Amino acid sequence: MNTTHLKIVGERRAGIQAKAAAMGVDEAYVSELVNAFYSRIREDRLLGPIFDEAIGDRWGLHLEKMKDFWATVALGAGRYSGEPIPAHKKLVEVRPRHFDEWLELFEETLQDTAPTPEAAAYFMGHARQIGRGLQIAMFGASGFGRAGA
Numbered sequence: 001m002n003t004t005h006l007k008i009v010g011e012r013r014a015g016i017q018a019k020a021a022a023m024g025v026d027e028a029y030v031s032e033l034v035n036a037f038y039s040r041i042r043e044d045r046l047l048g049p050i051f052d053e054a055i056g057d058r059w060g061l062h063l064e065k066m067k068d069f070w071a072t073v074a075l076g077a078g079r080y081s082g083e084p085i086p087a088h089k090k091l092v093e094v095r096p097r098h099f100d101e102w103l104e105l106f107e108e109t110l111q112d113t114a115p116t117p118e119a120a121a122y123f124m125g126h127a128r129q130i131g132r133g134l135q136i137a138m139f140g141a142s143g144f145g146r147a148g149a
Contacts, residue, residue: 016076023122024115025074033123034066037109046101054091073126084130085137096139099131 020026038059042048055062069084071077088094106127107120114120 013076013078016074020075020119020122023119025119025122027071027075027077029113029115029119030071030074031067033109033113034063034070036113037106038063038066040105040109041102044101044105047098047105050091050093050098070123073130074123084134088134089138094138096135099135103127103131 068079072080110120
């Protein structure tokens with residue numbers, strides 16, 4: 001990468017971090033959010049078994065990966081390098097209704113943990129976008145938003 005590109009990336013990252021900080025979002029909050037959310041996922045009767053089967057005894061690794069993912073999304077951290085679409089396409093039992101449940105649990109977690117209402121809205125906007133992208137990748141445009149399917 002050339003110096004101009006690195007400068008642009010650095011400026012963009014600083015802008016994202018400043019925006020997040022103004023909402024009370026930092027690395028510590030990302031960690032708290034991920035831990036609280038996946039605790040709820042594991043207890044959920046619909047999603048828990050799917051996650052447990054896919055993750056098995058690698059929950060610690062998964063949580064660290066999700067912290068890197070959300071820190072990259074929310075703070076521009078640049079630490080996540082996974083491939084979420086192929087990973088999710090392997091989950092043949094997942095249906096569009098599972099995404100609705102995932103978003104509902106995520107929103108409840110944000111309501112209980114977010115440092116500000118703006119932080120909750122910020123994360124929910126990203127979560128909806130991510131969920132929509134994964135749903136379209138898994139089920140096509142016709143499968144998007146078909147709760148209960």
